[in-house]
Amino acid sequence: MTRSLFLIAGLLACSAAQAAPQELLQSYATQAKQENPQFQAFSATRGEQFYHAKRMHSSGKAQSCAACHTDNPKSAGRNEKTGKEVLPLAPIANKDRLTDPAKVEKWFKRNCQDVLERACTAQEKGDFLSYLLSVK
Amino acid sequence: MKRTLMVFTLLFAGSAWADGNENLAPAASNLKWKNECSACHMAYPPALLPERSWRRMMAGLERHFGQDASLDAATAKEITDFLVKNSADRAGGKRAKKVLGSLGPNEAPLRISETAWFVHEHDEVAPQVWKRPKVGSPANCSACHPGAEHGSYSEHQIRIPR
Numbered sequence: 167m168t169r170s171l172f173l174i175a176g177l178l179a180c181s182a183a184q185a186a187p188q189e190l191l192q193s194y195a196t197q198a199k200q201e202n203p204q205f206q207a208f209s210a211t212r213g214e215q216f217y218h219a220k221r222m223h224s225s226g227k228a229q230s231c232a233a234c235h236t237d238n239p240k241s242a243g244r245n246e247k248t249g250k251e252v253l254p255l256a257p258i259a260n261k262d263r264l265t266d267p268a269k270v271e272k273w274f275k276r277n278c279q280d281v282l283e284r285a286c287t288a289q290e291k292g293d294f295l296s297y298l299l300s301v302k
Numbered sequence: 303m304k305r306t307l308m309v310f311t312l313l314f315a316g317s318a319w320a321d322g323n324e325n326l327a328p329a330a331s332n333l334k335w336k337n338e339c340s341a342c343h344m345a346y347p348p349a350l351l352p353e354r355s356w357r358r359m360m361a362g363l364e365r366h367f368g369q370d371a372s373l374d375a376a377t378a379k380e381i382t383d384f385l386v387k388n389s390a391d392r393a394g395g396k397r398a399k400k401v402l403g404s405l406g407p408n409e410a411p412l413r414i415s416e417t418a419w420f421v422h423e424h425d426e427v428a429p430q431v432w433k434r435p436k437v438g439s440p441a442n443c444s445a446c447h448p449g450a451e452h453g454s455y456s457e458h459q460i461r462i463p464r
Contacts, residue, residue, distance in 0.1 A: 225368075245342050245343075245369075247342075247367065247368060247369055248342055248343040248441065248442075249438055249442070250341075250342055250343055268374075272372075272373070272374070275370070275372060276369070276370040276371065276372060277370070279364075279370040280369055280370050
């Protein structure tokens, strides 16, 4: 009896931790459809390209997600200005990632501005999350 | 002569010690302040800048030293209130007073290292020391003050990395 209770508690804990990224993806999919009626699905491959793509910033410096988060999202990165460690982005390496929608949105707002000098589209955000979730 | 010198040295060391040993951590901390600021850098002691500096800082988070550090309005307000409450104008303590006294009435620096107080306190540090890889810049308090994260800047604890 105690054992099955433990099992149920364990399963519930797992599903709660897993639910957040999927719910986020779902809400980005809804937004993506509003932004573009032709929207089909998110693509981890496109997200990976987006992660590595270097963009010329108006400051004259090439910027990319990978510049701070490193080429491998399972690795810890560094804030390029302060040198402070940034914990890994891939949920496989950092189970707290993508579990707090407000935190995800806060960092998309900041980092899309710093790298792309504009807000990201829902399609870009969904592709990006799909990529991070696909990393094994 | 030697004795007089010693007395002077002791007196000087004594005053520096008393001042330098004062802990700069805010009396009561704030979780949002700690978590949000320290996501990218140390949560600097609010007592080292005046209220006008913190207000200016928090009003410009979208362009925060070249990075977007914007916050939602509720979090920004909570952190601003906390910073103001613990600012150099209101914190009390010797160093808060010295920081404030080193600034003109309309001066609102965004960097602690731009206050005349900070410059004076660090005037023995050679320019090349700041550039050492383990130091990087004057923003990296913990490089030489190991207790900085906990508000401790005691002169006895200073360790300048090679």
